Structures are given as C-alpha cells and as structure tokens.
Amino acid sequence: MTPRKNHAGNSHAQRKPPLKTKGKHNLKKAIPADQKERGEWVELLFMANAARLGLKVARPHGDSARFDVIVECGGRLYRVQVKSTLFNRKGCYECLCFWSTTPGRPKPVRPGEPAPKQWKKREAHQYSDEQIDFVAAYVVPEDAWFIIPASEIRTKTLYLPPRERAGRSRYGRFLEAWHLLGAAENGRLTILASAENDLVLEMIRAKVVELSAVAR
Numbered sequence: 001m002t003p004r005k006n007h008a009g010n011s012h013a014q015r016k017p018p019l020k021t022k023g024k025h026n027l028k029k030a031i032p033a034d035q036k037e038r039g040e041w042v043e044l045l046f047m048a049n050a051a052r053l054g055l056k057v058a059r060p061h062g063d064s065a066r067f068d069v070i071v072e073c074g075g076r077l078y079r080v081q082v083k084s085t086l087f088n089r090k091g092c093y094e095c096l097c098f099w100s101t102t103p104g105r106p107k108p109v110r111p112g113e114p115a116p117k118q119w120k121k122r123e124a125h126q127y128s129d130e131q132i133d134f135v136a137a138y139v140v141p142e143d144a145w146f147i148i149p150a151s152e153i154r155t156k157t158l159y160l161p162p163r164e165r166a167g168r169s170r171y172g173r174f175l176e177a178w179h180l181l182g183a184a185e186n187g188r189l190t191i192l193a194s195a196e197n198d199l200v201l202e203m204i205r206a207k208v209v210e211l212s213a214v215a216r
Helices: 025-030 035-052 162-169 198-215
Strands: 056-058 069-073 078-085 092-096 099-100 123-125 134-139 144-149 156-159
Touching: 035 056, 035 078, 035 134, 078 092, 099 156, 134 156, 144 156, 156 162
Parallel strands: 078 134
Antiparallel strands: 056 069, 069 078, 092 156, 099 123, 134 144
8 A cells, every 4th residue: 555645745654763862861862671681781881982983992702801991092902891880879870880699509507517507798809900000981861971991990880070170080080991991081072873773973172062061
C-alpha cells in the first residue's frame, strides 16, 4: 500500500526526528540502567572522546588488569581506569574509586573440622600509581570528565564538583584535563564531515563549544 502524501507532496511516512542531545535531562534519560552495562557505556564514551581529540586508544585483553583503556600519544602509553557517577551528595558527586577482592571460604578453625558457613566480605583496595596512570571519572548528570593522575588520589571515594564549582574543589583543576593524556591544550576537534552523519556532527559541535568554554 502506497503511503498518502500531504499537500506539499511529501510522504506521511516520515523519519523519526533525531535524538536530542542538548541538556542534562536528555542525557540522563539515555543512560543504561544496569550497572555493568553503564560501565561499558562509559568506557565507550571515554574512548570516543579520546579518539576525537586525536589520541589512540586500545583495550587490554581480558579483565584482570586494573586499567580499562590504554591511551597512546606521541609514543607514550597511559593506563586509564574509567569510573562514573550519578550520585550527588551535598552538592558534590560521589564516585567510588577502588578495586575489590573476595577472599576464599574461611578455613577450619582446627584440622578435620568443617569450614564456617559464612563468607568474608569483599575487600576494597585503593588504586596505586604502579597499577594505573590515570582515573577518568565521568559525572553523568554534568556530562563532565575528570582526568585525574593516580598520584593525586589518596582515598577510595572521589567527591567531584559540578562545573560551576570546579574552581573551588580539590579535583576541579582536572575537569576536562585531556591535555594530561597528550591532547591539544585548546581542546579543538577535527571534523571530517564526509565520514559523519548529521547527529554525530551535532554532538561534536556541542562538545567543541563546551571544551572551548572550559579552556577560557
């Protein structure tokens, strides 16, 4: 059956409007609900942003490494652990920043006795600069990246400020600090229009404006 046409001669079977990308609320609606899927989504966001800034990215084989992404620039390699947060506590975003282990089942108190039924709780460990070089923490509601050197992290929880309060926070100087990974200081992106569709171009232009405002 041929779709009817309106007075202008256009088909009523029009394409759906493109996904809006402006505003915090639109971004929040699009995030995965499952925690593991959200982590994978944030890693992809990080790699896409790094690639657009001219950095080379790779993933380690398996999941036994403490870092999620390898970033290369100018022959230097950086190990990056990617984190994210949605949780706002008293004006700051609380981002858990540790790795954990699960001890084995407790051993018997005496030889020949059955092992206790209870299992020990998972143990949290702080990242060290021997394991990673940077933590890339993504504040989802703010659409903001904090690129923090591992040597600057002293706790297992990061309290990251909203953009408007970044200048008064300990980690504020690392907001959109992609230059620490080797990206250009001005944060300009190279856009190849022939290889991008309209939606992606809109997203990149918005990021250019955002990075330019942060760099001022």
